[in-house]
Amino acid sequence: QVQLVESGGGLVQAGGSLRLSCAASGRTINNYAMGWFRQAPGKEREFVAAISWNAVTTYADSVQGRFTISRDNAKSTVDLQMNSLKPEDTAVYSCVARLNGYSDIRYRSYNFWGQGTQVTVAS
Numbered sequence: 001q002v003q004l005v006e007s008g009g010g011l012v013q014a015g016g017s018l019r020l021s022c023a024a025s026g027r028t029i030n031n032y033a034m035g036w037f038r039q040a041p042g043k044e045r046e047f048v049a050a051i052s053w054n055a056v057t058t059y060a061d062s063v064q065g066r067f068t069i070s071r072d073n074a075k076s077t078v079d080l081q082m083n084s085l086k087p088e089d090t091a092v093y094s095c096v097a098r099l100n101g102y103s104d105i106r107y108r109s110y111n112f113w114g115q116g117t118q119v120t121v122a123s
Contacts, residue, residue: 009117022095033098038091053101092116
């Protein structure tokens with residue numbers, strides 16, 4: 001089993017930045033694909049970004065150029081740097097891990113999920 005714990009969420013003004021971090025424990029994540037999904041109130045869960053075992057990144061169109069996902073296998077962490085935040089980025093952000101080391105935009109393809117961290121962007 002892999003346990004995932006997110007941190008770094010909070011309240012920020014539009015145009016600001018936040019950095020989310022996901023700490024993994026239980027197993028080494030070196031061979032896992034890691035990612036972030038988000039869910040806003042009343043909306044379906046949506047893919048945000050993912051990084052494969054070999055550090056290939058994938059982004060949703062809505063965050064491309066604003067968000068950056070990175071991983072540190074030595075520390076078992078995955079970060080999401082979010083810049084130029086917009087009110088529509090407001091959501092609960094969850095970290096995910098996939099045994100298959102390649103990224104996927106479908107949340108059902110991930111095996112482990114964190115509890116999530118709230119990000120609120122004020123206009």
